[in-house]
Amino acid sequence: MSLSGLEKEKDRPEGWNRPRLIEPDGEGELLEIAMGPHHPSTHGGFRMDVALDGERVIRLKPVFGYLHRNHEKIAEGIGYLGSMPYTDRLDYICSLTNNWAYALAVEKLTGQEVPERAEYLRVILGELTRVQNHASSIGFLIQEMGASGTPLMYAFREREKILDLFEGLTGSRMMCNYMRFGGCRVDAPEAWLTAARKVVAGLPGFVDEVDRLLTGNEILMARTQGVGVLPPELAVNAGVTGPMLRASGVNYDIRKVDHYGIYDRFNFRVPLGDHWDVYDRYMIRMLEMRESISILEQALKDIPAGPVMDAKAKIRGFRPKPGEAYGRIEAPKGELGFYLISDGGPNPYRYRVRPPSLINLTVLEDMCLGSDVADVVLIFGSVDIVLGEVDR
Amino acid sequence: MEEGLKIELGKQGVFVTTIEELYNWGRRSSIWPMQFGLACCAIEMIATTMARYDLARFGAEVFRPSPRQADLMIISGTVTKKMAPQVVRLYNQMAEPKYVIAMGACAISGGPFKQGYNVLKGIDRYIPVDVHIPGCPPRPEALIQAFMTLQKKIDGQNLTGEGRPRHLDAEAQGEFPVPVQGEHDLEPSSNRLVWPLPMKTGIRD
Amino acid sequence: MKTIEEIKAAIEAAVPGAGVEVVPNASPSGQHSLRLEPSHAFEVAKFLRDDAELALDFLSNATGVDWPDKEVTEKVKVKRLVTKTVDGVEQSAEETVEESRKRVEPGCLEVVYHLFSMAKKHGPVVLRMKTVNRTDNVELPSLTPVWRSAELQEREIFDLFGIVFTGHPDLRRLLMWDAFKDHPMRRDYVDPDDYEYEPTAHEQVLARAAAHTAGEQIAGASAGAIPGGGQEGIGGK
Known part of the structure; x- marks a missing residue:
């Protein structure tokens, strides 16, 4: 889309909910560049049409759809269980939380109960996913800042240990396809729980190491503090969720609000940010990793014995009664929700994914206007998106 | 030259080889890929470059x-019809000799998303692919094996004669036409030179 | 949080004339919805956001749904002139006869909004709006001026379903490219013809290959050259 013919502030009708525009100072033309779709820092195929006045960003229009794989249309033809492997590929770094959100939505639609051991396993795998997602996100953010891969190496080292756990339990490193409607696919043997305890015991040391390496680093602080400020009223109105919302000071964590699963049994805090900038988002992710480790320790200690799947639950060929349901969880990137309309047949009539990454990008333009083009990469990295979820 | 003689000479400090071997050895030992991750396979590609499955060695x-500045394009992830013109354009911009690895089921043939109105069913419809890696996503070890397969392929390329690579052949084209996004589909929907129709109508031999 | 009937009463008290009806949800999730009239939807949305008790400041999800035209067969009692032979004499008399008639119920496009409250930590409140039909009257008011999170989601609904949101600041396609002409998530969308290579040479496969090659030659391509022109749907896949 062409950016020439800029809309002026005075030309807008009243009451539009749009970013506050800035005017270029000085005369001369604006430089229009397209950042992407092939760009080392855009996390995949994503384009931003930027209009620059020197180094300052005057307009920014994101362009989506480079990875649109019509997941929702495929889901209308393959049945409820058939969509489960496709949910892995939505947010491909955190496949288990995607599975959980979908299983939760279907359980809301049918009213199925989940056995206790399955709930504990879901929490353990969900929090492990959160830890490795936040570690990777910080790693990618710092790499885009120019650190040439070192924090990413540390993050991926931990991630490999967690992926080994996933592979041991579910059979696959990334596309786990493990949750089912009414429980989990297979039970975790005692040896796996012991291995998980060992990995979790090593995680606080890793977070301390990254903390010592990065948090007081002057380059990081100089480049991220005061950059990409997102005021809380705009964040709430724009539907931003997840660590980005909490870094803007709004206390809304779906684990505490919806009380889904068995999160009420665990003792954990919700960190909030004061300055609403990129540095806060980085710190929130570090602190959330520590809270996740605490939940993991509690869950691994208390996990009871029992079945992981209701024996009478029908997984294949099931036809829920006509109706609809919206189920959501606190995924590592934000609120991941699934909206299902059933017409009584074996396939969902309408299957909709509420993508946190896409909706968090609503405010990308607001945060980037007025800052330098070098900061756009950082702000974009701090939103922490995955293109599979944005475009589905 | 026979192996025994080579080893004997080697013990005396004399190294014997052909220009072809030396040239190909230099080329295949320093293939620099382009940073081109599209989807989930890109994360496995990044994991392959990390400390555990180090691809740099x-x-x-x-x-x-x-x-x-790149020699190799690893198409990792689903190529959509919106992205396809950019992929072909990038391939055209690479300097010869250039190679393509199609990583993952989506790059080979559309993968699990084949029933897609926006999914290109395989990048080999528009550009020639050297190595295909099946998997969804393929493990890092599979990517390393594909890399080694590509190295073997480069080792076997003759410098003169019929099978010579494109950059030594004045007639061979290195630029492929970029598809245009039409009203319902990409136009053309495939490149017949690169992806020929394999079966003739009515002929079963 | 109030029940769905209380919310409906509150809306009708605040925005008089707003046609709101409750749409019950048969599934165990219990998430009933409110159907709004498009004419007053904007004021209702503002009331829901600004009300002190409801404080629905977070629009979580906006979905489009396609309800295609349905053919309905029903039995209707009609008075008809029927000729009957009684004792060898033909007589015609009026009788009530049951006939089955086919009728097309027009479809529509629907948009569903899920609202939550970050201040009060309750929800969801589900709103629905229907268009008049699927062909020419597909306009609905945009709720982007009330909740900014609808901006990208309504663009996606416009792209994939075709609902035009009046009052949206920047309504253009989100996921498909600009020159694309269809609305792919509709139930009557036909995929473009995409020939697939198949190694087993049985009859259906050969027939598909023949249809595909014939289509290419019609477009004016010669052997060895790159064919120009698009491939339209030739007999489907």
Whole structure:
């Protein structure tokens, strides 16, 4: 889309909910560049049409759809269980939380109960996913800042240990396809729980190491503090969720609000940010990793014995009664929700994914206007998106 | 020259080889891939370059962001019809000799998303692919094996004669036409030179 | 949080004339919805956001749904002139006869909004709006001026379903490219013809290959050259 013919502030009708525009100072033309779709820092195929006045960003229009794989249309033809492997590929770094959100939505639609051991396993795998997602996100953010891969190496080292756990339990490193409607696919043997305890015991040391390496680093602080400020009223109105919302000071964590699963049994805090900038988002992710480790320790200690799947639950060929349901969880990137309309047949009539990454990008333009083009990469990295979820 | 003689000479400090072997050895030991991750397979590609499955020891020392400086394009992830013109354009911008690895089921043939109105059913419809890696996503070890297969292929390329690579052949084209996004589909929907119709109508031999 | 009937009463008290009806949800989730009239939807949305008790400041999800035209067969009692032979004499008399008639119920496009409250930590409140039909009257008011999170989601609904949101600041396609002409998530969308290579040479496969090659030659391509022109749907896949 062409950016020439800029809309002026005075030309807008009243009451539009749009970013506050800035005017270029000085005369001369604006430089229009397209950042992407092939760009080392855009996390995949994503384009931003930027209009620059020197180094300052005057307009920014994101362009989506480079990875649109019509997941929702495929889901209308393959049945409820058939969509489960496709949910892995939505947010491909955190496949288990995607599975959980979908299983939760279907359980809301049918009213199925989940056995206790399955709930504990879901929490353990969900929090492990959160830890490795936040570690990777910080790693990618710092790499885009120019650190040439070192924090990413540390993050991926931990991630490999967690992926080994996933592979041991579910059979696959990334596309786990493990949750089912009414429980989990297979039970975790005692040896796996012991291995998980060992990995979790090593995680606080890793977070301390990254903390010592990065948090007081002057380059990081100089480049991220005061950059990409997102005021809380705009964040709430724009539907931003997840660590980005909490870094803007709004206390809304779906684990505490919806009380889904068995999160009420665990003792954990919700960190909030004061300055609403990129540095806060980085710190929130570090602190959330520590809270996740605490939940993991509690869950691994208390996990009871029992079945992981209701024996009478029908997984294949099931036809829920006509109706609809919206189920959501606190995924590592934000609120991941699934909206299902059933017409009584074996396939969902309408299957909709509420993508946190896409909706968090609503405010990308607001945060980037007025800052330098070098900061756009950082702000974009701090939103922490995955293109599979944005475009589905 | 026979192996025994080579070893004997080697013990005396004399190294004997052909120009072809030396040339190909230099080329295959320093293939620099382009940073081109599209989807989930990109994360496995990044994991392959990380400390556990280090790809740099095979010669892929740096991933260049610019196509002008890269030798290899690893198409990792689903190529959609919206992205396809950019992929072909990037391939055209790479300098010869250039190679393509199609990583994952989506790059080979559309993968699990084949029933897609926006999914290109395989990148080999528009550009020639050297190595295909099946998997969804393929493990890092599979990517390393594909890399080694590509190295073997480069080792076997003759410098003269019929099978010579494109950059030594004045007639061979290195630029492929970029498809245009039409009203319902990409136009043309495939490149017949690269992806020929394999079966003739009515002929079963 | 109030029940769905209380919310409906509150809306009708605040925005008089707003046609709101409750749409019950048969599934165990219990998430009933409110159907709004498009004419007053904007004021209702503002009331829901600004009300002190409801404080629905977070629009979580906006979905489009396609309800295609349905053919309905029903039995209707009609008075008809029927000729009957009684004792060898033909007589015609009026009788009530049951006939089955086919009728097309027009479809529509629907948009569903899920609202939550970050201040009060309750929800969801589900709103629905229907268009008049699927062909020419597909306009609905945009709720982007009330909740900014609808901006990208309504663009996606416009792209994939074709609902035009009046009052949206920047309504253009989100996921497909600009020159694309269809609305792919509709139930009557036909995929473009995409020939697939198949190694087993049985009859259906050969027939598909023949249809595909014939289509290419019609477009004016010669052997060995790159064919120009698009491939339209030739007999489907």
